[in-house]
Amino acid sequence: MALQIGIIGTGWFSKVHADILSNMDGVQVAAFVGTSQEKAARAVQGYASAKAYSNTEQMLDETKPDAVYICVPPFAHGEIESQLVQRGIPFLVEKPLGTNLATPRQILHGVKKAGLMTSAGYHFRYTDAAMKAAEMLESRKIGMALGYWMGDMPQVYWWRQQEGSGGQFIEQTTHMVDLLRCLLGEVDEVYAAFAHRAMKDIHEGVTVHDVGTATLKLRSGAVATISNTCMLPESDKVGLTIYTEQGVIDIQPDKLIVKEKGRLTEIRNAANPYLRENEAFIHGLRTGDASGILSTYEDAVKTMEVTDAALRSAESGVPVKVGE
Template sequence: MTLNIGLVGTGWFSKVHADLLAGMDDVRLKAVCGSSKEKGEQLARNYGASGYGDIVDMLDAEKLDAVYVCVPPQSHGAIERALIRRDIPFFIEKPLAATTEIPASLLQEIKERNLLTSVGYHFRYQNNVRRLKETLAGDKVGMIVGQWMGGMPGVAWWRNQEQSGGQFTEQTTHIVDLLRYLAGEVTEVYGLFGNRVMHEAHENVTVADVGTVSLKLASGIVANISNTCVLPDGVGRIGLSFYNEAGLLDWNPDRLLEVRKGDSTEYANEGNPYAAESEAFLHAVRTGDRSRILSDYEDGYKTLKVTCAAYESSQSGLPVKI
């Protein structure tokens, strides 16, 4: 059975997914929807697909088994509603939106229909994250520290707080999501955000360029996640570290370092987590078996609530309970 897939969005990440889909057996990228018909057709022709400029037009014209949604945070809402009301399973890139209002409404409709969904928190599908989760099952973690330190993306919408939700919601969401996946739910956050460099270096920057967030977990674990987008190209750090009496477990996208009482072991990451998340989703579309999907829409919404609460706290100066 060949699956006919639609894709919404024409940016760099849409092409990442399109290339993966094009290389899969019994999968056909059938249609691409862009913000204009021209953009949709431009990407679609690379894959022998049809291009559209409106989600409803695409769904009216094509019989699709599933759709990938890869659009900026401010563009969510109507796209998902069109898919939900036609009971079309969808894979959606993070974050679900810049704020929680639209996803909260969409989630109710998704749950009512028991619609199949998957969210692109690809780090969950890394072999090292699986190894880390298994190791942590036997540990009593004391503290967790995470970072997303890098530069500012060049696209205009990312620099606008209302459109992107800011760095903690748009980028650092990956670290927040791993924290939840590996250590459990967050119950309270206290965020401190600041504007140090980028609002002077570029026009129309309304997002904070530095921030740190303290988090309390239901388990009693205390965590801190910091981020910045002031660094030059090629300089940065992304990671999550776990500290306890047995030692240190330090993860980054490339490797996992385990330090136990003086002995250290390093595990290089292997495989392609983007391919793994797609395979899990498409397996569910084919068979109905959702067990391989590690983050659905409801789970992705929980991560969004944490990142949005951190921004709320930074504005009020007070901790926010979740």
């Protein structure tokens, strides 16, 4: 019998995952849950086996999925995960885990107690660029890193509201913070400055900062800065550049650029990181072997601790210790 997957959320990213899942052998997209029956009914179109629901509990009762994908905006996390924990249903959750730390910490407690298999949508970890960088860094001394997410403002309504998304650093730049943790290790302290420059005057209802920069002290002794803006008319640079005694390793969304010994080498990503992320989770469900899952709920909480510390530092004007 095919693995039955329930999907919560009917937006852009639910469809990205549903398309990948429905092309896998032995996997069936069993249901979509939307905020209304109409939205769910629209979402199931094109997925022959999927049923539409407007209520998570009802979907879980009737579909009895083997696992659930949670693809909802940051503000909508908490209740969904609690239900899955109570029923012992493994889940893949899109980043970030929430708009603040309180809910994820509570959910993590339940996830650990239930021994649930989880995966968090930090797909950069699954890119060829990040995997090759990890290999190279084993034989280099890391000095520092510069991360950046310089872009435009996503147009979904919740993104521009602080209580909807948590702001750019928590919602989007979290990918770079996670990549930093994955490749350079844990962060001990953050000092950040965020500001409102232009977007408040351009769009209605904008409460998120539109520029920000954070200085991070790592446990290893290395240092980093991660900056972001969402005030550009179109997307610019996104990536993490790592400086070692042998040269520069630059991870971009689609490639790795290495500058060492006077030579520049460019390696383009060949594999689809989202496919790898999904395959690792599905393999885990089938076999119980979760070793291919590169980011779990527990690990993602640690990334959220850093992005949350950055927001608290920007609000208070003083450095903040991570995890306190």
